[in-house]
Amino acid sequence: MLRPTLLTYLLLIKACLSCLLENGRSAVYLSVVEDVKPGEVIGHLPIEGKTDGAKPDIQLRVVKGEEIAHIVPGSKDLVIEKELDRDEGQGKFELVVECTAQNVDSDFSQLNISVFVTVQDVNDNAPVFDARGYNITIKEELPIGTIVFADFEATDRDQPGPNSFVLYSILPGPHSELLEIADPFRPVVTVKSRIDYETIRKFEVILEARDQGEPSLSSSVPLHVSVEDVNDRSPYFKRQYYTCRSIKVGLYTSTFLFFLED
Known part of the structure; x- marks a missing residue:
């Protein structure tokens, strides 16, 4: 009979193998554009275990950041919950996905996987x-x-x-x-x-x-x-010359005014 400690290790190994990330990754990194619409899939989690069928190996759910995204039941698809706006400071966020190994009766049957999401800016603001x-x-x-x-x-x-x-x-x-x-x-x-x-x-x-x-x-x-307007024109006479008639001396006195236009 296996000792409890050894059994615990074996169960933990089974859970780890079921929830193992592909290509030896330690976390999941995703990139999404900020104009993604709620309800759209933003990524497929690269986890080894099977989530669909009559006897799935694992079950996934978001335990941190569930107000931002969730996992479609029976799948590995991560779906966005709300609108994002990088210009309002939502440049990146972290989710924690809980992976539960099925048919493993142990407190060590669950593992947490970090998912880091970067929000890419789109040109949604005019100058x-x-x-x-x-x-x-x-x-x-x-x-x-x-x-x-x-x-x-x-x-x-x-x-x-x-x-x-x-x-x-x-x-x-x-x-x-x-x-x-x-x-x-x-x-x-x-x-x-x-x-x-x-x-x-x-x-x-x-x-x-x-x-x-x-x-x-x-x-x-x-x-x-x-x-x-600036003073860029010289004064000028309206006519090229003027004619004045002679008058008798002492008859009367007159004053002549000449107007020059600028």
Whole structure:
């Protein structure tokens, strides 16, 4: 007759063999995208024992993190319970799966298996400007390349990487030839071509911020521009010459005013 201690060891070995992870793993590592929907399978646990059929070798259930995921009865499929959002700090989590060896009557018939899940970021947030629109006043006839606006920014709530990397531009449209964002990596608007107050006194361009996710997301806001007149024209006479009739001396006195237009 086997001694109790030896019997315990044998039962433990049987339980361990039934709950053994494939390829000699010590834990299970899974990766899941953050937009996975509740009810979707996020992984198949690589455990040696059989879970289905009339006489399964093992039974599995989640004992830690059951509010996040569960195992489909009679299977090794891990199903997500709730929505995930990496941008809210759910970058990773740990589950503990209890593996119970069937037909083993012992306190040592259960083993716990750690399952580490990494949540991958998806591009689910578009860049957001720090205002719904902007208003600036600029002088006319500024040299090309002059910075006229740099007090704006767009941020993206996605995790650091392409999904949150923002590029700036001015969208094609009316008056987009007047201003530009020469460096898409910097939110700086400069003069692109001559702006004349006598030709245009107010105009609008559209600023765009676009992330580099796949597919990329973008947002846009208007930039309202008022043009300020500068003293860039000399006075001029309306006529090339004027004629004055002579009058008799002492008849009456008059004052002549000449108006020059700027």
